[in-house]
Amino acid sequence: MIAVLRAVMTREIRLAARIGAGAELGLVFFLILISVTPFALGPDQKLLSRLAPALLWIAALLATLLGLDRLLQADEDDGVVDGLMLSETPLELILFAKALAHWLVTGLPLALIAPVLGLMLAIPPAAMLPLSLSLLVGTPALTLVGLVGAAVTVTLRRGGLLLSVLVLPLTVPTLIFGVAVVREASEGRAFTTPFLLLTGVSLIALVVSPVAAAAALRMTRG
Amino acid sequence: MTASPPPLTGFWSLANPGRFLRLADTLLPWMAAITAGLFGYGLYKGLFVAPADYQQGESMRIMYIHVPSAWMAMGVYSMMTISALGTLVWRHPLADVAQKCAAPIGAGFTVLCLITGSLWGKPTWGTWWEWDARMTSVLVLLLIYLGIIALWRAIDEPGRAGRAVAIMTLVGAVNLPIIKFSVDWWNTLHQPASVFRSGGPTIHPAMLEPLLVMGLAFGFLFGCLLMIRMQGEILNRRAERLEMARAAEVA
Numbered sequence: 001m002i003a004v005l006r007a008v009m010t011r012e013i014r015l016a017a018r019i020g021a022g023a024e025l026g027l028v029f030f031l032i033l034i035s036v037t038p039f040a041l042g043p044d045q046k047l048l049s050r051l052a053p054a055l056l057w058i059a060a061l062l063a064t065l066l067g068l069d070r071l072l073q074a075d076e077d078d079g080v081v082d083g084l085m086l087s088e089t090p091l092e093l094i095l096f097a098k099a100l101a102h103w104l105v106t107g108l109p110l111a112l113i114a115p116v117l118g119l120m121l122a123i124p125p126a127a128m129l130p131l132s133l134s135l136l137v138g139t140p141a142l143t144l145v146g147l148v149g150a151a152v153t154v155t156l157r158r159g160g161l162l163l164s165v166l167v168l169p170l171t172v173p174t175l176i177f178g179v180a181v182v183r184e185a186s187e188g189r190a191f192t193t194p195f196l197l198l199t200g201v202s203l204i205a206l207v208v209s210p211v212a213a214a215a216a217l218r219m220t221r222g
Numbered sequence: 223m224t225a226s227p228p229p230l231t232g233f234w235s236l237a238n239p240g241r242f243l244r245l246a247d248t249l250l251p252w253m254a255a256i257t258a259g260l261f262g263y264g265l266y267k268g269l270f271v272a273p274a275d276y277q278q279g280e281s282m283r284i285m286y287i288h289v290p291s292a293w294m295a296m297g298v299y300s301m302m303t304i305s306a307l308g309t310l311v312w313r314h315p316l317a318d319v320a321q322k323c324a325a326p327i328g329a330g331f332t333v334l335c336l337i338t339g340s341l342w343g344k345p346t347w348g349t350w351w352e353w354d355a356r357m358t359s360v361l362v363l364l365l366i367y368l369g370i371i372a373l374w375r376a377i378d379e380p381g382r383a384g385r386a387v388a389i390m391t392l393v394g395a396v397n398l399p400i401i402k403f404s405v406d407w408w409n410t411l412h413q414p415a416s417v418f419r420s421g422g423p424t425i426h427p428a429m430l431e432p433l434l435v436m437g438l439a440f441g442f443l444f445g446c447l448l449m450i451r452m453q454g455e456i457l458n459r460r461a462e463r464l465e466m467a468r469a470a471e472v473a
Contacts, residue, residue: 148389148390148393152373152386152389152390153373153376153386155377155382156376156377158376159376162369162372162373162376165365165368165369165372166369166370166372166373166390168365169362169365169366169369169394169401170366170393170394170397170401172362172401172404172405173397173400173401173403173404176404176405176407176408177404180408197404197407201400201404204396204400208393208396212389212392212393215310215389216386216389216390219310219382219385219386219388219389220377220382220385220386221382
């Protein structure tokens with residue numbers, strides 16, 4: 001079973017690395033979003049520094065959201081999903097492995113690059129590490145909630161926009177606690193409470209999402 | 223070998239759409255009459271008999287619409303959650319019909335709640351919209367309703383759509399308390415809760431009675447609308463099946 005899961009993950013990561021427009025495009029999108037906002041807001045450092053936590057988190061949210069259609073769509077189109085469903089390994093675990101691999105190539109790079117972009121938005125140095133930490137802990141929740149949306153909409157031909165409409169309201173808690181971590185840290189306060197709550201949201205998503213997504217895949221065919 | 227199935231009783235007897243349609247036909251006029259009666263009584267009591275609030279004056283009478291619609295906004299979602307379980311667990315054939323028909327009504331109540339809240343907020347708080355914790359939670363609830371309606375419309379085949387929507391509804395139901403909690407937390411972080419005092423003024427019986435009557439009226443209104451919509455949906459599906467059968471005959 002472990003071997004199967006490892007194979008699923010290796011395959012995902014290999015696909016992301018070899019197919020163009022994969023993981024790095026999400027990063028580029030993240031970078032562009034952060035670079036474009038100062039043009040709209042003006043180069044005022046104080047204003048940017050105040051808005052930075054929100055901007056970075058919204059950019060992360062959108063970057064994750066745009067990558068979600070790749071989570072299951074290609075595999076559905078060429079029949080891999082049907083193959084995975086025939087496997088003896090529980091579909092829930094396979095989907096978890098897929099989400100994990102997807103997060104490794106989308107969410108993790110965002111968390112790692114975020115401090116650099118935070119520098120551009122004049123985030124105080126003390127908030128750099130919390131920013132990375134919050135994205136590290138929070139983006140899995142985004143990917144996992146997205147997994148459910150992707151599983152529900154995978155059989156639709158134009159599911160992209162619908163996927164966003166379904167998933168975005170459910171990301172409200174992640175967004176609230178994620179931004180709160182960075183904001184508290186940049187104002188020099190302890191950020192333990194929002195950080196623990198953010199972790200809790202991610203852990204709940206970890207339990208609920210693979211089960212719901214597997215149910216969605218099974219129920220929406222046949 | 224050909225043992226006849228056990229007779230269906232109670233809840234399950236409604237699994238037969240034909241039986242449901244006949245029952246709805248008998249019940250609807252009565253329920254409509256009760257709804258009209260409750261609305262008449264509740265509105266009369268609320269708008270003319272109940273005293274005006276000593277602080278807010280006449281404007282608080284909007285409460286008799288606002289609060290029941292807020293109850294229904296949440297109540298309808300709870301009903302949809304049970305229907306979702308009905309679809310996935312008990313496989314009740316009418317559960318997905320009920321859920322499909324309830325979603326737009328629930329969204330309607332939610333919009334009504336937001337609009338009346340906004341109208342009430344203007345004279346009381348001096349603003350149309352406040353990012354108050356309750357209003358924000360209701361807004362997110364509306365977004366979830368809209369997503370579910372969109373999902374219904376995106377999948378053609380009713381059975382498949384029903385199961386997909388049921389899963390999304392359950393995921394939403396798990397999330398709603400978390401969203402509510404996080405929004406409350408976010409709100410207290412940003413601004414002190416000055417709008418609603420934590421204890422809240424206890425409501426006078428003269429105001430409570432019309433409020434409860436209106437709540438009941440809204441409940442019955444939902445029942446009527448749901449039945450009408452379900453009748454329409456069942457007949458629609460029948461018509462579709464007949465059309466497909468005829469197309470198959472011609473082909």
